[in-house]
Amino acid sequence: MSEPGFVRFDEVSVRYGEGAGSVLALERADLSFARGDFVCIVGPSGCGKTTMMQTLAGFLAPTGGAVSLAGKPVTGPAPERGVVFQQPTLFPWMSVAANAGFGPRMRGENPAEAKARVERWLRTTGLWEFRDRYPYELSGGMQQRLAIARALCNEPLVLLMDEPFGALDALTREHMQEELHAVWRRTGMTVVFITHSVEEAVYLGTEVVVMSPRPGRIVERIPLPFARDESAADIRAVKSSPDFIRARERVLSLIWGMQHDA
Numbered sequence: 728m729s730e731p732g733f734v735r736f737d738e739v740s741v742r743y744g745e746g747a748g749s750v751l752a753l754e755r756a757d758l759s760f761a762r763g764d765f766v767c768i769v770g771p772s773g774c775g776k777t778t779m780m781q782t783l784a785g786f787l788a789p790t791g792g793a794v795s796l797a798g799k800p801v802t803g804p805a806p807e808r809g810v811v812f813q814q815p816t817l818f819p820w821m822s823v824a825a826n827a828g829f830g831p832r833m834r835g836e837n838p839a840e841a842k843a844r845v846e847r848w849l850r851t852t853g854l855w856e857f858r859d860r861y862p863y864e865l866s867g868g869m870q871q872r873l874a875i876a877r878a879l880c881n882e883p884l885v886l887l888m889d890e891p892f893g894a895l896d897a898l899t900r901e902h903m904q905e906e907l908h909a910v911w912r913r914t915g916m917t918v919v920f921i922t923h924s925v926e927e928a929v930y931l932g933t934e935v936v937v938m939s940p941r942p943g944r945i946v947e948r949i950p951l952p953f954a955r956d957e958s959a960a961d962i963r964a965v966k967s968s969p970d971f972i973r974a975r976e977r978v979l980s981l982i983w984g985m986q987h988d989a
């Protein structure tokens with residue numbers, strides 16, 4: 728079922744600007760993974776995580792190498808690649824349901840099908856009873872759930888998340904991690920997730936990808952068992968288990984070592 732090259736970064740380099748003042752943000756980054764994987768990218772600040780994700784989103788063309796999804800080169804943004812940012816970019820004048828259904832509506836999809844999909848994802852993200860409210864009536868966590876529901880209403884092949892829980896308080900963040908994990912388990916979707924929280928990455932990821940300081944390269948890929956463990960639904964139990972703490976410390980010491988050597 729799963730294709731190892733579902734998402735591929737082939738020797739991807741990105742240089743911002745030209746000449747002496749230019750910045751090489753990413754240098755021949757190579758990464759490939761299968762459909763259904765939950766890939767968490769971590770690394771020191773400024774190492775090129777967002778740059779890498781933007782090449783997959785199609786917001787940024789690499790200066791070298793190529794990015795592909797499901798065998799097709801990425802040449803620009805498309806609904807098959809849903810993006811969720813740290814700040815939920817919602818339309819304040821639209822209701823929750825209208826925000827969620829924006830993509831399908833813009834593409835002129837069959838209204839009954841679009842409506843069913845909106846209901847499905849608003850129910851999945853616990854927002855169905857708030858469907859007639861407006862973004863300002865929602866908490867920060869609910870707004871971010873809506874941003875996720877809106878991306879999922881486009882039925883993307885891959886969901887790209889750049890520090891999606893970075894602006895939330897610690898308790899809400901943990902709750903959101905649990906919810907995202909449950910949605911991922913239920914749907915088997917493919918996720919690329921950038922985070923500064925190693926604990927979050929180790930809990931959510933089927934794999935943690937560690938990048939070097941700028942220019943960013945992939946220095947280590949660490950497969951993780953926690954996300955796929957059937958008995959691991961209880962976030963507190965997982966995060967306090969000795970195996971989890973060992974894995975978290977391993978990733979932390981890798982990043983710590985790189986920052987120290989830099």
Ligand SMILES: Nc1ncnc2c1ncn2[C@@H]1O[C@H](COP(=O)(O)OP(=O)(O)OP(=O)(O)O)[C@@H](O)[C@H]1O
Pocket residue numbers: 743744750751752770771772773774775776777778779941
């Ligand atoms: N538009 C731009 N023009 C010039 N330099 C840029 C631009 N965007 C990013 N950079 C530089 O490229 C490097 C990588 O940035 P990027 O945002 O991808 O890193 P990051 O790992 O996501 O950082 P952080 O963890 O701090 O969010 C940084 O040194 C940054 O200053």
